[in-house]
Amino acid sequence: MIRLLGALLACLTVGAALAVAVLWRPLPVEDLPLRVTSRLAEAGAGHAVTAxxxxxxxxxTLLEVAVLLVAVVVAMALREAQPDGPDRMGLANPLLRAVMGWLLPLLLLMAAYLLWAGSSRPGGAFQxxxxxxxxxxxLRLAGVGFNWLDNxxxxxxxxxxxxxxxxxxxxxxxxxxxxxxxYPHEIAADLILVIELALTLSIGLALVSLFQLAPPQHTGPHLPDRRRRTRR
Amino acid sequence: MIGWFDLLLGLTLCTTAVGALASRDLFRAIVLFMVFGLLMALVWVRLEAPDIALAEAAIGAGLTGVLLLDTLGYLRRRYMARPGREEAP
Structure with missing residues (x-):
């Protein structure tokens, strides 16, 4: 009962503090959106967020990407310490495989569009x-491996x-x-596009690796073809 | 001006959040969390932040949900595995 009362009190206090913070927020000293839009012409991107x-x-952003990389490195290191478990990837699901044939081109097209749209519309490397x-x-769920990345x-x-x-x-x-x-102004747009392209590949692979490195697996960071393995 | 849609959206968001936190069934909690992520993406769109909405839908609802489901499967297998059954081929 006392615990419940304590929790209720804590909830109400935090709620009240949040309400105060939202309702009486101080006015920004500087109008940041205005400052961004006024200097948008100097940037290498037409979209304010990308700029x-x-x-x-x-x-x-550089440090953010570094953080993501460190997370993957830590996951790899943790994975090395785990014993290899039974194979569980590669659902024997013909439906998933059939749908993947339709879905994959769309997904890749979508990724390319988001990357390209990032310079002028919502989108960008992270998305x-x-x-x-x-x-x-x-693809991993459907049991397809990327042979090129086995190395x-x-x-x-x-x-x-x-x-x-x-x-x-x-x-x-x-x-x-x-x-x-x-960046020098003349090539800023190209530089940003190059950076975004590299970032897209790395971020995509980093997120897949985080999924891939979930504990019970045969091998470490690389992506073996699991179709030939026997399932438990 | 808050329209009825925003009000409904906010209420549903809170409901799914409470449901995800309070649910005893972990699978249900994860599904509710994914629903919460998708609704959150809608909220970002309503707040005129489509960039964050895209990232939220893809990472918050999609990838995090997959990772959570993966973890749940792992935990269930750990729980099911008896010492004798550990040495299955």
């Missing part, structure tokens, strides 16, 4: 990467690609006598 993510505050990852997860070195290369391209662009702007990640 903020990959031009004005590119450093934050495209997650759609790519969704198709990868579906751990290749897998890691693609995982690191996004961050590597990002850092390379940043360093090359440093070499060119500018600030870190301060």
């Amino acid at each position: 903020v993510l990959l031009d004005f505050r590119a450093y934050d 495209a990467g997650s759609v790519l990852a969704a198709s990868g997860v579906l 751990p070195l290749r897998l890691r290369a693609v995982l690191v690609l996004g961050l590597a391209v990002f850092v390379a662009v940043g360093v090359s702007t440093l070499i060119g006598g500018r600030q870190f990640l301060d």
Whole structure:
């Protein structure tokens, strides 16, 4: 009873604090949306969100991608410590396989569109990467392996690609006598597209890897073809 | 101005959140969580943040749901596995 009362009291306090915070929020000192739109012409992207993510505050995005990479590295390290369990991937489901044939081209097209639309409309590398990852997860569920990525070195290369391209662009702007990640105006749009392309691949693969590295599996980070394995 | 749609959306969002948290059946909780993610994406659209809505729908509802279901399957297998049955081929 006392616990219930305590929980109720805590709920009410937090609720009241939230209400106060929402209702009496201080006015922003600076009108950020206005500042972004007024300087949008200088950025390499026509869409305000993409401009903020990959031009004005590119450093934050760089660190975000690094965080994602570290998460995958930790998952890989944890996976190494786990004993290999029985195979459970690859549902023997003909329906899923049949649907995948229709769905996969659409998903890939969608990912490409989101990536391309990112410069002028809502979309971008993270969204495209997650759609790519969704198709990868579906493929894994249908029991299809990616032979090309069986090689751990290749897998890691693609995982690191996004961050590597990002850092390379940043360093090359440093070499060119500018600030870190301060793109020259003429090629800013192209640079952002290149970065986004690399990011899409890396983010997609990173998310698939997180799914792939769930504990009971035969092998570590690579993606073996599971059709030939016997199921328990 | 809050329309009836927004009001309904907010109420449904809260209901699914409470349902996902309070459900004893874990599978039900996960499905409710995915529904919550999709509704949240709708809320982001209503708040004029389509970028976040896309990410929420793809990651919050899609991938997180798959990961949670995967974990649930793993836990169930661990729970079912008796010591004698561990050495199955």
